[in-house]
Ligand SMILES: Nc1ncnc2c1ncn2[C@@H]1O[C@H](COP(=O)(O)OP(=O)(O)OP(=O)(O)O)[C@@H](O)[C@H]1O
């Protein structure tokens with residue numbers, strides 16, 4: 001167990017395919033709950049930071065939703081996997097070490113080792129959330145199938161072997177996100193109230 005200023009009351013551990021809307025949905029949750037209650041943590045944050053530093057790249061662009069990061073994705077995956085092989089919790093620890101809010105929204109679990117790390121560290125607090133949408137919607141958001149990325153562990157590592165507590169459908173023109181997120185927001189507020 002890490003040395004922390006305070007323990008989280010709830011961790012919503014999100015996963016989903018590229019362009020399913022993980023960032024969009026987790027940002028929406030954060031804005032609804034406010035920054036005193038909730039932070040969004042990205043496991044890819046410390047990864048991109050170090051990768052950008054080592055390779056002389058633009059970190060802001062790597063962190064944003066545009067095409068820039070896609071140019072480097074396959075190489076970043078490979079680079080991160082080398083780190084993870086030595087220490088599967090490496091990026092989980094870095095991403096969570098400054099968090100102090102009662103509710104943590106982790107936007108980008110990708111591998112069983114990510115899920116296992118949170119479930120081992122925070123067995124009572126961790127809830128698994130899957131964001132999904134059709135490939136057609138993903139394509140409208142700029143996705144196209146890339147061999148070596150979309151068939152890799154980074155994208156497929158949680159396709160099986162995991163029981164999700166919550167499923168959010170983020171299809172364009174699909175069920176209202178606001179309505180789907182209400183139970184999660186309620187759970188988050190109740191968990192924080194017990195703080
Ligand atoms: N419900 C939505 N309504 C409008 N735009 C959306 C919605 N969901 C996602 N988007 C847009 O689609 C694009 C991809 O979404 P986002 O970056 O959240 O996906 P992601 O799953 O985090 O993708 P990646 O794995 O590539 O980081 C963004 O431009 C985002 O603003």
Ligand SMILES: C[C@@](O)(CCOP(=O)(O)O)CC(=O)O
Pocket residue numbers: 018043044047063069073076077080108110154
């Ligand atoms: C390299 C990687 O962290 C990129 C994630 O970027 P994003 O969450 O899609 O913005 C994916 C991975 O860790 O396999």
